[in-house]
Amino acid sequence: xxxxxxxxxxxxxxxxxxxxxxxxxxxxxxxxxxxxxxxxxxxxxxxxxxxxxxxxxxxxxxxxxxxxxxxxxxxxxxxxxxxxxxxxxxxxxxxxxxxxxxxxxxxxxxxxxxxxxxxxxxxxxxxxxxxxxxxxxxxxxxxxxxxxxxxxxxxxxxxxxxxxxxxxxxxxxxxxxxxxxxxxxxxxxxxxxxxxxxxxxxxxxxxxxxxxxxxxxxxxxxxxxxxxxxxxxxxxxxxxxxxxxxxxxxxxxxxxxxxxxxxxxxxxxxxxxxxxxxxxxxxxxxxxxxxxxxxxxxxxxxxxxxxxxxxxxxxxxxxxxxxxxxxxxxxxxxxxxxxxxxxxxxxxxxxxxxxxxxxxxxxxxxxxxxxxxxxxxxxxxxxxxxxxxxxxxxxxxxxxxxxxxxxxxxxxxxxxxxxxxxxxxxxxxxxxxxxxxxxxxxxxxxxxxxxxxxxxxxxxxxxxxxxxxxxxxxxxxxxxxxxxxxxxxxxxxxxxxxxxxxxxxxxxxxxxxxxxxxxxxxxxxxxxxxxxxxxxxxxxxxxxxxxxxxxxxxxxxxxxxx
DNA sequence: ATAGGGTTAG
Numbered sequence: 049x050x051x052x053x054x055x056x057x058x059x060x061x062x063x064x065x066x067x068x069x070x071x072x073x074x075x076x077x078x079x080x081x082x083x084x085x086x087x088x089x090x091x092x093x094x095x096x097x098x099x100x101x102x103x104x105x106x107x108x109x110x111x112x113x114x115x116x117x118x119x120x121x122x123x124x125x126x127x128x129x130x131x132x133x134x135x136x137x138x139x140x141x142x143x144x145x146x147x148x149x150x151x152x153x154x155x156x157x158x159x160x161x162x163x164x165x166x167x168x169x170x171x172x173x174x175x176x177x178x179x180x181x182x183x184x185x186x187x188x189x190x191x192x193x194x195x196x197x198x199x200x201x202x203x204x205x206x207x208x209x210x211x212x213x214x215x216x217x218x219x220x221x222x223x224x225x226x227x228x229x230x231x232x233x234x235x236x237x238x239x240x241x242x243x244x245x246x247x248x249x250x251x252x253x254x255x256x257x258x259x260x261x262x263x264x265x266x267x268x269x270x271x272x273x274x275x276x277x278x279x280x281x282x283x284x285x286x287x288x289x290x291x292x293x294x295x296x297x298x299x300x301x302x303x304x305x306x307x308x309x310x311x312x313x314x315x316x317x318x319x320x321x322x323x324x325x326x327x328x329x330x331x332x333x334x335x336x337x338x339x340x341x342x343x344x345x346x347x348x349x350x351x352x353x354x355x356x357x358x359x360x361x362x363x364x365x366x367x368x369x370x371x372x373x374x375x376x377x378x379x380x381x382x383x384x385x386x387x388x389x390x391x392x393x394x395x396x397x398x399x400x401x402x403x404x405x406x407x408x409x410x411x412x413x414x415x416x417x418x419x420x421x422x423x424x425x426x427x428x429x430x431x432x433x434x435x436x437x438x439x440x441x442x443x444x445x446x447x448x449x450x451x452x453x454x455x456x457x458x459x460x461x462x463x464x465x466x467x468x469x470x471x472x473x474x475x476x477x478x479x480x481x482x483x484x485x486x487x488x489x490x491x492x493x494x495x496x497x498x499x500x501x502x503x504x505x506x507x508x509x510x511x512x513x514x515x516x517x518x519x520x521x522x523x524x525x526x527x528x529x530x531x532x533x534x535x536x537x538x539x540x541x542x543x544x545x546x547x548x549x550x551x552x553x554x555x556x557x558x559x560x561x562x563x564x565x566x567x568x569x570x571x572x573x574x575x576x577x578x579x580x581x582x583x584x585x586x587x588x589x590x591x592x593x594x595x596x597x598x599x600x601x602x603x604x605x606x607x608x609x610x
Numbered sequence: 611a612t613a614g615g616g617t618t619a620g
Contacts, residue, residue, distance in 0.1 A: 075611040106612045113613095141613035176614040207615040214616090239616045246617065274617045281618065308618045315619090343619045350620095379620055408620060594620070 056084045071097070075104050082111025102133045110142040118149035125159075135166065137173045144177040148184030156181045172198070176205040183212025201232075207240045214247040222247035223256065236263075238272035245278040252564045252591050254286040255482060261295075277305045284313020287562075287589050287596045304335050312344040317596045318606050320352030339371050346380035350387055351595060353609050358384040375406040382409050386416030387609075391425050407437045414446045415568070418453075426450045441467070441474045445527075453524035460527065479547035479565040483554050490546040493538070499550065506549040507540055514579040522572040544573045544590060552584060560587045568592050574610075578602050 063069070063077050074097050081090035094100070094108050105128040112121035125143040128135070140163055147156035160178060168174045175198040182191035195201075195209045206229040213222040226244040229236065236244070241264055248257040261279055264270040270279075276299050283292035292313045296306060307330045314323040327345050330337065337345075342365045349358035362381055365371045378401055385394035394413060398405055405413070410433035417426030430447040433440060444467045451459040467474075480489040488497065497503060526535040544565050551561035569592040581588050582602035590597045598605035 072611055077611095079611060101611095103612055108612095110612055136612085138613040145614075173614050178614090180615065202614095204615050209615090211615060237615090241616095243616050272617095277617045279617095284618095303617095305618050310618095312618065338618085340618045347620065376620055383620075412620075 056080060056086065071099060071101055071104065075101075075107055078104065078107050079111070082107070082115065085115060087112070087115055087117065100133075102136065102139070105131075105133050106136070106139045106142065109139060109146070113142050113146040113149065116149065118146040118152070121146035122152060122155055137168060137171045140168055140171075140174045141177040144174075144181040148181040151185050153182075153185040153187060156185060169197070170199055172200045172202060172205060175200075176202075176208045179205070179212065180208045183208070183216065186216060188212060188216050188218065201234070203229075203234050203237055203240060206232075206234055207237075207243065210240060210247075211243050214243055214250070217250075219247040219250045223251070223253075236267075236269070238269050238275050241267075241269050242272070242274045242278040245275070245282050249278070249282040249285040252286050252562075253482065254282075254288060254562070255485070257282040257286065271300075273299070273301050273303050273306065277303070277309050280306060280309040280313065284309060284316060285591070287317060287591060287598070289313055289317060289319075304330075304338060304341070307335050308338070308341045308344060311341055311348075315344040315348035315351070317598075318348070318351045318610075320348040320354055320357075323348035324357065337369060339365075339374060339377065342369075342371065343376050343380060346377060346384065350380055350384035351606070351610065353388050355384055355388050355390065375403075375409060378405060379409040379412050383412045383416070386413050387419065389420050391417065391420060391422050395425055395428075404432070407433055407440060410436065411440075411442045411446070414442065418446050418450050421450060421453060423450055423454070438470060439472055441472050444472060445474055449525075449527055452527045452529075457529040460529065475567065477543050477565065477567045479543040479563050481547045481551050481555075481561070481563050483550070488547070488550055490543045490550070492543050492546075493541040494543065494546060497546075497550070499553065502553055503546055503549045504541075506553055507545060510549070510552075510580060510583065511540055513583050514576060517579055517583065519576060519579045522575060525570050525572045539572050539576075542570055542573050544569060545576065548577060548580060548588060548590075551588070552580075552586065557586075560589055562589045563591070565590060565592045568594060569597060569610075574604065574608075578604055 059077065059080050063073065066073055074093065078090050078093055081093065090108065090111060094104060097104060105124070109121045109124050112124060122143060140159065143159060144156060147159065163169050163174060175194060179191040179194040182194060191209065191212050195205070198205060206225065210222050210225050213225060222244060226236070226240065241260065245257060245260050248260060264275050264279065269275050276295060279295055280292045283295065292310055296302070296310050299306060311323055311326055314326060323345060327341070342361065345361050346358055349361065358381065366373060381397060382394055382405060385397055410429050414426055414429035414433060417429060426447055430443045433443040444463050448460045448463040476491055478489055478491050480487050490497065521536050521539050523532065523535045526538050544563060547563045548561060551563065555561050569590055574597065577588055577590065577599045579602065581599035588599040595610065596605065
């Protein structure tokens, strides 16, 4: 009892007083030590036991896993096998979790083979752990195979698969399997619902998400703070700050994640002052911010160009809150400085960092160089990114767009050739819009939609009106050396423009047109959309890869700073 | 005495 409840000193005293200790007493003590994170002591006791059984071994493997010592757990598992101890569902469950913890796919596969030999593959615990391991190792195909073969499934196995889809970027599949699960009359619990809402958030699927909100209310699962937190995130990611705010106020219990979710929602929308004042309110309520909260605050500062405030909160995070910055925080700072055009300062900042930026950090710097037309630092960023991730198209694409904007077509061609030789492919830009429960997805110059004729005609007529109003196409966003008229056509057929035209045609007047894009919105499209919002008197909300743009009567909520 | 699934971010 003492061991379990964390009174480890009392437990230790009683343990010492027991004259003849049997194996159960040892095992219990080891469990207690591990729960209290006394790992060295637990291992010592384990090593000095007069006699061990399978449970002793499983206990130590589980404890190591739960303390994040995945490699050590797997090593102990191997030792256990060599010593000839019998393994059961508990052992397999723990060691598979450990494999997932440090992405040890090969070891996971070997253990899978062993599980089949020992006839444990039909065990529901082992099956769930297996498919979770494959998902964590980013092998969704194997996970699906395990899932299909499982004869018995419960809410945990279904949730593990759903989460696996979501975490590997297959958000649509996550939503699909959620529906499947309900058809199989498995009732979702708080984990399942929270997770499917989070997938909806990644799809920016407001309608679907709102239905899950309804389901949360009807089932009572809304009471779980995690479910409500997922909903706040959803509303934030869909740009519905009013809904996020309303739900936040309705919640009876809030934790630091609830506050952080709302802070991040405001930050994504670019409402820097609101983000900061919400953060200050959070502090005033005695809520302790964590590293994620600061990502929200810092990114709000960078989106609004509040360089001094950004410095201030970075200092505040390190000195007052004693949070060690991780690469994400450094990326925010790189973004803060470089986007504001202070590229030399960004360079100095990077050189003073305790470690080199990660790929996202370099890509951030590179994209600011593109914005500011800085070739010198841009080259440095592109080369560094290329060294880290040779297959990442961003190093080629962004650098070549700097060259293209300067008319240096020879260099553009060189990069293109390099890309081909390396087998690097540009991530295709897609924009999508939801209409009548169906997602309509567009890529540049796409004619696959049954409504293409109408869409292109709409764009053509809009283009003429835009020109009348003073719109000038910005050719620097065309990465090809072609005739001017061809460039204009290419610009006018960008995926976001196609999706917006679709919205203008089909979304009823008075409703917001909501478009999502997988990459950052293009500068010319941004400008054009401002004109379109004024000409048509429609509200257009575009969520790109990093933030929201709300276009209304010729103005964008980002204030053209992005 | 031992086990399997989530929520916040660039």
